[in-house]
Amino acid sequence: MSDTSNDGVLAQHRVRTLAALTVPAILIGVVSGLILFGLDEAAHLLQLLLWEDLPGAVGMDPESGWWIFGMLTLTGAAVGLIARYVPGHAGPDSAESELAESALPIGVVPSLAAAAVLGLAGGVSLGPENPIIAINAAVLTVLVGRLFPKVPGKLIVGMTIAGTVGALFGTPVAAALLFTGIVGSTAGAGALFDKLFLPLVAAGAGAVTMNLVGGTLLDITVPAAGNVNGWDILAAMIIAPLAAAFGLLGIFAFRWAHRMFHRLQNPVLFTTLGGALLGLLGVIGGPLTLFKGAEESSKLLSTPGESFGTLLLLAVIKLCALVVAAAAGFRGGRIFPSVFIGVAFGLAAGALLPGVPVSVVVSAAVLGLVLAVARDGWLALFIAVVITSDVAITGLLCLAVLPAWLVVTNAPHMLADDGGGGHRGPAAAPKS
Known part of the structure; x- marks a missing residue:
């Protein structure tokens, strides 16, 4: 034949x-x-x-x-x-x-x-x-x-x-x-x-x-940017790697915290301690910093006029809460709280850059945070685009992901047993 x-x-x-x-x-x-x-x-x-x-x-x-x-x-x-x-x-x-x-x-x-x-x-x-x-x-x-x-x-x-x-x-x-x-x-x-x-x-x-x-669990709406200019592109290319670096601070803290919690050996002890620490963080940050963060991101976006200090504090507290929750033995994923951290970080950046559209600063920050935590450029780009529902900023985000990727590429993943470098994504490629 x-x-x-x-x-x-x-x-x-x-x-x-x-x-x-x-x-x-x-x-x-x-x-x-x-x-x-x-x-x-x-x-x-x-x-x-x-x-x-x-x-x-x-x-x-x-x-x-x-x-x-x-x-x-x-x-x-x-x-x-x-x-x-x-x-x-x-x-x-x-x-x-x-x-x-x-x-x-x-x-x-x-x-x-x-x-x-x-x-x-x-x-x-x-x-x-x-x-x-x-x-x-x-x-x-x-x-x-x-x-x-x-x-x-x-x-x-x-x-x-x-x-x-x-x-x-x-x-x-x-x-x-x-x-x-x-x-x-x-x-x-x-x-x-x-x-x-x-x-x-x-x-x-x-x-x-x-x-x-039931509808999507990530139901977040950010006002459309409309036409973007060179300053918007520059802002996104600065905010995304800064947000990624902010996320990496949490990853390094997570690796230390995981070792400390698990020295207690008994999960009843370290998850109870983790819950108490989460409770203290919740007392400081308030209800917005609790739960997975999807609904809370929408509430934060609908509350205009928050100061730079307040927004940055929310981002720091939520990052600490994510670190504690992930390190203390709770079962859950890290993407949804990363989105909230990105929204808070982006709004904080927007408070310093009032001329840049909200969708630009928020989507760039979400891009950087999700990239640092999930270490998947496609997923980070997708989530950053989908929360804005604004196709106009897709090209801008494709540029912003490049410096952000340089920041995270050699850093450890948010895994207790990962020394950095290797990809630890989902199951290996299925064959058909």
């Missing part, structure tokens, strides 16, 4: 394989979105109970220092008890693993879900991304493995990451960019999109499902 015939046969086989795997990819995306919605809704209902119903029943102000300190300390103790005594022990420490490197045993899911929901509802400064990806990977590896036994487990995990990322941000674009960086170095142009095909299907299904049942 000629080479041309062989190529044709291989192409037909590839098409049939991708078409056959589309069904489990859609299933993975839909289930990923539904589980995310369920976990987020459970956390929201528990948050209402802890921060509205309960203080109302006992006649206390939920924004008072005593309530904030007490609630976060008790949240830390509860998460520590789960990690110490409940079967599954709340899964691996989020500070020691990146997304879903492999599927966890299904028996870990209940304790991990409980720890994640408690943290989200109790005011801990972490997002849902790490635990929900781990939960979805464990559940879907079992479910899809039974319904479609020929689908490789590694591919299921890869599609689950894509489906969950699509659901988290309400669009498959973030997942596409994330996986482009993962598989791009090992695939040619045609093979690259073949490898992106199934993650895109899963991400699209996850995004559509989440939009239908």
Whole structure:
């Protein structure tokens, strides 16, 4: 058979394989979105109970220092008890693993879900991304493995990451960019999109499902910039690397803090201590510095006229809260609180540069913070663009990411066991 015939046969086989795997990819995306919605809704209902119903029943102000300190300390103790005594022990420490490197045993899911929901509802400064990806990977590896036994487990995990990322941000674009960086170095142009095909299907299904049942979790609106000028570009190229350097301060502090907390060995001790420290930070920073930071970012953007000092203090407190929460054994992700830190840092920069549009200073700062914490240029660019909904500044951000990347490229990642240098992204590229 000629080479041309062989190529044709291989192409037909590839098409049939991708078409056959589309069904489990859609299933993975839909289930990923539904589980995310369920976990987020459970956390929201528990948050209402802890921060509205309960203080109302006992006649206390939920924004008072005593309530904030007490609630976060008790949240830390509860998460520590789960990690110490409940079967599954709340899964691996989020500070020691990146997304879903492999599927966890299904028996870990209940304790991990409980720890994640408690943290989200109790005011801990972490997002849902790490635990929900781990939960979805464990559940879907079992479910899809039974319904479609020929689908490789590694591919299921890869599609689950894509489906969950699509659901988290309400669009498959973030997942596409994330996986482009993962598989791009090992695939040619045609093979690259073949490898992106199934993650895109899963991400699209996850995004559509989440939009239908609950909407995106990152619902932040920044006023459009309109036309940008040279000064705006210069400002963005300065703010983004400064924000990235600010984020790196937190990463270096995190690595030290993680060692200090874990010297206590017992998770009940170090998560309770972490909760108490988070409570003190919450007393200083107020309710805006609590929780994952998405709703709080919107509130901060809708509160004009804050001074430079106040905004910078909010950024510092939230960065400290992120460091403590990540280091003290709480289960959660770091992207959502990084967005809040970026918004506060950007607004602080805007207070010094009143002539630069808010969308420019905020998106540049968010770009730098997410880049430092997540160490993924595509994801940082996507989040910076999506919070502004302003295509006009996309080119500006593509320039701003360059000096910011030079700042972070050789620095350690926000992982307890990472010495810097190597990429510690999601699971390895899935093969189809």
